Amino acid sequence: MAVKIFLDETDIPRQWYNIAADLPGTPNPPLGPDGNPISPDMLAPVFPMNLIEQEVSQERWIDIPEGVLDLLYRWRPSPLRRAVHLEKYLGTPAKIFFKDESVSPAGSHKPNTAVAQAWYNKEFGIKKLTTETGAGQWGSALSHACALLGMECKVFMVRISFDQKPFRKAMMETWGGTCIASPSMETNAGREILAKMPDTPGSLGIAISEAVEAAVTDTTGQTRYSLGSVLNHVMLHQTIIGLEAQKQLKIAGIKKVDTVIGCAGGGSNFAGLAFPFAQDKINGQDIEIIPVEPASCPTLTRAPFAYDHGDVAKMTPMLAMHSLGHDFVPAPIHAGGLRYHGMAPLVSQAVAQGLMDPISIKQLECYEAAMIFARTEGMIVAPETSHAIAATIRKAKEAKEEGKERVIVFNLSGHGLMDLNGYSRYMAGELVNLELSQEELDDTLERSIKGNPVPKL
Amino acid sequence: MAVKIFLDETDIPRQWYNIAADLPGTPNPPLGPDGNPISPDMLAPVFPMNLIEQEVSQERWIDIPEGVLDLLYRWRPSPLRRAVHLEKYLGTPAKIFFKDESVSPAGSHKPNTAVAQAWYNKEFGIKKLTTETGAGQWGSALSHACALLGMECKVFMVRISFDQKPFRKAMMETWGGTCIASPSMETNAGREILAKMPDTPGSLGIAISEAVEAAVTDTTGQTRYSLGSVLNHVMLHQTIIGLEAQKQLKIAGIKKVDTVIGCAGGGSNFAGLAFPFAQDKINGQDIEIIPVEPASCPTLTRAPFAYDHGDVAKMTPMLAMHSLGHDFVPAPIHAGGLRYHGMAPLVSQAVAQGLMDPISIKQLECYEAAMIFARTEGMIVAPETSHAIAATIRKAKEAKEEGKERVIVFNLSGHGLMDLNGYSRYMAGELVNLELSQEELDDTLERSIKGNPVPKL
Known part of the structure; x- marks a missing residue:
């Protein structure tokens, strides 16, 4: 039985899909400190101009340079697999497909944009990239990309993860990257925070502030900053996932997809799979598109579509996005990649426009789904990915109840071989469901969002 | 540029290749405690009869059952990749291909035989498998296989690894396996050793003794033992690697392979790639076949072809194999999978017959090779695999010196994402070269091999 559908290298998509060209509603540009839209020039110390052009582009299709294809x-193409064993276990008439992004050397979808960003930076004459990383997926992916292109890479890793996950540092260093704990003594932002809170575990917001500072203060002019999610050009680079999936579904004889599912933290793996299908939806097809987030960090399901900063120190412009507030600290769930207060503006806008149907799921249901998946399909997935699987199982059960043969496609964003501690703790009964209370939500919105400019729909 | 060659599912090999049918020289059967060849019946409490039949088969081609193919x-088929970036880095005219066995859910070649063994056991009415594991690769693979088939799996894991690598236990448990530290209080073998040496770190030899005892003493009659390497039927199951590679090389337009390389501990990943090419060699083709072992455990390069036991407690029959002595304790290199005193009888016989050219390489050269591979090809390999890469780099450099366009194929037996501690220690300069001294070698051979029956050639 054909359980995986490979796409030939020669059939790889040669253009990325830019949903900005098709998204209904008014564009809401990033706003500077003065409340006015920021110009591309203002971003030039942070990003190379060729990526800034992509960031603001309204072109529907953007050619993937040959140099980037060579890296990809x-x-x-990554395999599309059919989860026949999960289907059988569930006794569902649904056909469940998943795009397997765990096959990249870093084990997740992150390298799709890492190699593209590194390549564009190198084209622009940049020799070094700085970035931040939480659990380590993005720092690993960018180190990997820089290794392939002979560039330097410096990663500010949130201290608590730096201490808890030494293997991630080893991975980055094996690829030639430098990984230091954040907050560090290397930046003003880091020094100021350490002076006030010497024992702080750090946060993604702090690490972003440090990485941006390290890029813009480099006097050689050959260093830039790189972000692994949220931004428009990151979503763009990830659309190769969905574009490949569409070709593979055609090979598999699938005429219509009913449901598309991805977990959503910053939004990039979800958008990567979903945006090409969202185009079909905009063009009139009936497709349900579901971003899945943790109940403890319910950005799309419970936070408003608002203008907010991407980092604690407010070094980034304000972006129009669903946001729980730039200083919100999500509960310590194992799905570190879903612990972000904001959401990609393009995903946020699509949700605000009613194109997508976000849901949130609690931690235990996600781990239960991951265990079922491990024992039926045989693959141990990342805790982030378990959210997509939990949602898939819900939809497959619905299909069973309705007796309908639905076609469900989800994104397997990464494997969980570096995250086995979470599985251990789940099996030992040490994990609990964590949900954001209304009081906490009101509090964080009051603190960070209230009074900010309101994006248009 | 085509850097990977997929094989269509429909082109998967449908028979395993049994080199026993073609190997020159006299067969040397396993010997029982009385020094006489053991009969298949004597193995029946340990293995199911269908696998025992495979173990002693002289058929050249053995059909892969549909049920096993469904699991595989x-x-x-796993991808064959061309290491174009490594070639470029080395400036070699050699074409370097590698078979990527890291794509299995357990991350190595081990599941190839794990699913086959579990399937045959299940066919035979067995409900539970016991086994031992050193670093954890094999225990993970068998747990995975048992999960897919709804069987129980119990793994005795060498205590020092059990303590040092808790994630491996989590992996086995995620797949429903039970993993306990060896020596344990659950077997006579374990209890006896613990009584004498309560603080022992354990050894593979002890763990084998416990796993065999746990199988044969199960009164239900529905438990058997499973071994991840060394035995003939394990080599057989792994030949799918080389058979696929031959098809893929043909697709890539390669007419002649010059050199085949694999790392060798118990011999299974090496044999899996090499045996189909060895058949071509037996039939007259000029192919260099290189098993690579650590200088600290030089079984093929420095130990005699002799009869010896597979385990410390001498619970296994005596096998005709290159052996450093059944109680030899190799130095603590990171390539745990290569720390075995013996070598598969079929590999040993092929080497003794001059069909293969084993070499040994020291630890630092292997890690250096792995670092080069990570930064050129982008993949972080297992420390075991690094031995194959080091040998490949040697041969590619030779090709450069000679100005010859050699075709080299090596087996990438597994990824190193669970072994990053070794990389960390290498980069920190904490690793040293470890080599077996002549005195130690003489001592271990005197202790374990001297006076044993001598196999024929």
Whole structure:
């Protein structure tokens, strides 16, 4: 039985899909400190101009340079697999497909944009990239990309993860990257925070502030900053996932997809799979598109579509996005990649426009789904991915109840071989459901969002 | 540029290749405690009869049952990749291909035989398998296989690894396996050793003794033992690697392979790639076949072809194999999978017959090779695999010196994402070269091999 559908290298998509060209509603540009839209020039110390152009582009299709394709070929096209064993276990008439992004050398979808960003930076004459990382997926992916292109990479890793996950540092260093704990003594932002809170565990917001500072203060002019999610050009680079999936579904003889599912933290793996299908939806097809987030960090399901900063120190412009508030600290769930207060503006806008149907799921249901998946399909997935699987199982059960043969496609964003501690703790009964209370929500919105400019729909 | 060659599912090999049918020289059967060849019946409490039949088969080609193919399809055929970036880095005219066995859910070649063994056991009415594991690769693979088939799995894990690598236990448990530290209080073998040495770190030899005892003493009659390497039927199951590679090389337009390389501990990943090419060699083709072992455990390069036991407690029959002595304790290199005193009888016989050219390489050269591979090809490999890469780099450099366009194929037996501690220690300069001294070698051979029956050639 055909359980995986490979796409030939020669059939790899040669353009990315830019949903900005098709998204209904008014564009809401990033706003500077003065409340006015920021110009591309203002971003030039942070990003290379070729990526800034992509960030603001309204072109529907953007050519993938040959140099980027050469990098992507190393693991792409990724397989599309059919979860026949999960289907059988559930006794569902649904056909469940998943795009397997765990096959990249870093084990997740992150390298799709890492190699593209590194390549564009190198084209622009940049020799070094700085970035931040939480659990380590993005820092690993960018280190990997820089290794392939002979560039330097410096990663500010949130201290608590730095201490808890030494293997991530080893991974980055094996690829030639430098990984230091954040807050560090290397930046003003880091020093100021350490002076006030020497024992702080750090946060993604702090690490972003440090990485941006390290890029813009480099006097050689050959250093830029790189972000692994949220921004428009990151969503763009990830659309290769969905574009490949559409070709593979055609090969598999699938005429219509009913449901598309992805977990959503900053939004990039979800958008990567979903945006090409969202285009079909905009063009009139009936497709349900579901971003899945943790109940403890319910950005799309419970936070408003608002203008807010991407980081604690407010070093980034204000972006129009669903946001729980830039200083919100999500509960310590194992799905570290879903612990972000905001959401990609393009995903946020699509949700605000009613194109997508976000849901949130609690931690235990997600781990239960991951265990079922491990024992039926045989793959141990990342805790982030378990959210997509939990939602898939819900939809497959619905299909069973309705007796309908639905086609469900989800994104397997990464494997969980570096996250086995979470599985251990789940099996030992040490994990609990964590949900944001209304009081906490009101409090964080009051603190960070109230009074900010309101994006248009 | 085509850097990977997929094989269509429909082109998967449908028979395993049994080199026993073609190997020159006299067969040397396993010997029982009385020094006489053991009969298949004597193995019946340990293995199911269908696998015992495979173990002693002289048939050249053995059909892969549809049920096993269904399991293998989950990740097979595995990709053959061309290491174009490594070639470029080395400036070699050699074409370097590698078979990527890291794509299995357990991350190595081990599931190829794990699913086959579990399937045959299940066919035979067995409900539970016991086994031992050193670093954890094999215990993970067998737990995975048992999960897919709804069987129980019990793994005795060498205590020092059990303590040092808790994630491996989590992996086995996620797949429903039970993993306990060896020596344990659950077997006579374990209790006796603990009584004498309560603080022992354990050893593979002890763990084998416990796993065999747990199988044969189960009064239900529905438990058997499973071994992840060394035995003939394990080599057989792994030949799918080389058979796929031959098809893929043909697709890539390669007419002649010059050199085949694999790391060798118990011999299974090496044999899996090499045996189909060895058949071509037996039939007259000029192919260099290189098993690579650590200088600290030089079984093929420095130990005699002799009869010896597979375990410390001498619970296994005596096998005709290159052996450093059944109670030899190799130095603590990171390539745990290569720390075995013996070598598969079929590999040993092939080497003794001059069909293969084993070499040993020291630890630092292997890690250096792995670092080069990570930064050129982008993949972080297992420390075991690094031995194959070090040998490949040697041969590619030779090709450069000679100005010859050699075709080299090596087996990438597994990824190193669970072994990053070794990389960390290498980069920190904490690793040293470890080599077996002549005195130690003489001592271990005197202790374990001297006076044993001598196999024929």
